[in-house]
Amino acid sequence: MRKFTTLTAVAAPLVRANVDTDAIIPSREMKAVSKTGLAEGLFAGWRYIEIGGREPNPEFVLNRPGYAGARILLGGENFGCGSSREHAVWALAEYGFRAVIAPSFSPIFYGNCVRNGIVPVKLPAQAIALLAAAVERDPAATPLTVDLVARKVGAPDGQSYDLPIEAEAREMLLEGLDGIDLTLKQRAAIEDFHARDRAERPWIYL
């Protein structure tokens, strides 16, 4: 997995509550059996004018001047709710996003971010409103910084916030760790559990 240490980049505000994973990537765009080829479908329902078309909707934030090259997304409450589809995170990652800042996240989406090198940052709604206001005045000249090493989020105007994140999520992102490798280090404990369980609950087996 791609490591994350620190990033200074253009941020795109999409600050509305309950942005669901169907909005992030509609099911009709989930054609792939791989993790690639999904970026075009990112926010397809809002980003393009026509159904299934690719003509940009000039109103949508990612199509507006100044937001080219956005790598940080500013979101609202309960970001990534709904379906567990990891395609939502793969689409964000392929588009280029490396961090999503929101007041709260759906837990499945949050975990999917961590497992794909995207930092999910929980900041108070008021802080996000201030960051968004600063960005909107001149997006290209107001890159935000997400510093996972120092655990800080900042803006060029001096705004600075603590970045709260669980120790294991931070370590996975900093080191680019793979959860399977981590878990297989516990193989002996898993095998012990399995042997004991098989004796106690034989009916569990298919």
Next chain:
Amino acid sequence: MTARTMFEKVWSAHEVVQETADTPAVLYIDLHLTHEVTSPQAFSVLRAGGLPVRRLDRTVATLDHSTPTDREQIFGGVPIKLESARKQVEQLERNAAEFGVELIGLRSDKRGIVHIIGPELGLTQPGKTIVCGDSHTSTHGAFGALAFGIGTTEVGHVLATQCLLQRKPRTCAVTVNGRLPAGVTAKDLVLAIIGRMGVSGGTGHVLEYRGEAIRALSMEERMTVCNMSIEAGARAGMVAPDETTYAYLKGRPRVPQGEAWDRALAEWRQLPSDPGAAFDREVVLDASTLEPMITWGTNPGMVAPLSGHIPSSGDDVFRKALDYMGFEPGEPLAGKKVDVVFVGSCTNGRLNDLREVARILRGRRVARGVTMLIVPGSQQVKREAEAEGLDQVFKSAGADWRESGCSMCLGMNGDTVQAGKYSVSTSNRNFEGRQGKGARTLLASPATAAAAAVTGFITDPRELLS
């Protein structure tokens, strides 16, 4: 010993390694269900790492999300027309063969929506930890299992290790006192619960539904309630197993038989929360005051009694939702025009749901200008419905009766609602574009859906049943 909740009992029985301040728990998974949309990339990870599927005896795959529902493409030898769907189906067939995973395949008489066939086959049992790359895995909690949806990286993780790294969620009791009035269904109940809690009200929690109204529900109805736990943001929903649960399970193909049944039953009886067990939160509802419910917005928390009105004011999200739906603040819900009716999904695609629909469709016709699609949740549901003649009722009424699958709930298989059209749907999500770009979804019970189909308007189903 301190009183424990059912969730705590199931959780602690599956902790291979306990969580610490710095590390999550290693949680053992009893049953891993997989399907064609969220598994291909997980099998690719295994292949790249040279890893086998750790426990083939705890892994079952099926095809449901993108599969066609017309007979020709399943049984008629016609290839799956939608290329993306065909690729996903073929990829899972290849992956299952290569890794040795049991696949309930496209033409199997056991196939269906993963959350319908798990219980049907008796794979779903009390006290199990059950995961699937699908958020509606919460359905299986109706049996007192701890069941939740996971992302695809986690699908790979479970395939490779039979475990997950998890932080322990908090608990929330949802106590439903009283009894549901006649004509008010489990779907109305869960929509009312989501309306009360909000779409993020359950975040970080496992819900335990309890109280007189829950005890009175059949297993099918409990599944409808648990299914939508995720729509309140909850990780999972559970109902304590009882005689209703055991009667449902006994004799099913994958349920233990003979002495093993007795042993399992003795263990299952220990699962319900101990008297006095503490929950982190509690929500209390009175079932006797509930009415048929319907959503008016773009998430399942935007819901009101069918006899009620759209709220007269709200925030920016509220206004965006009404713009999308083409509704005005303060409008009454009853009498609104309907274009499409969808009956099916893991929420309401079981036999009892189809019987509800048939009660209203019998001797009536689908209204002019309305399209009605009825998709059984599994091939077994389809056979049972046909044995009762329900298919004849549906066809006589002018509804379209299909093969099983997720179908129009998420529109991945080509069954979609056109832009701007109003769809009364028995499914679980009314998100923008969920049933097709620009589609306007109103979530409701099977009875309310059927009533809308025959009148062409949002109608209280109780008016047609008296």
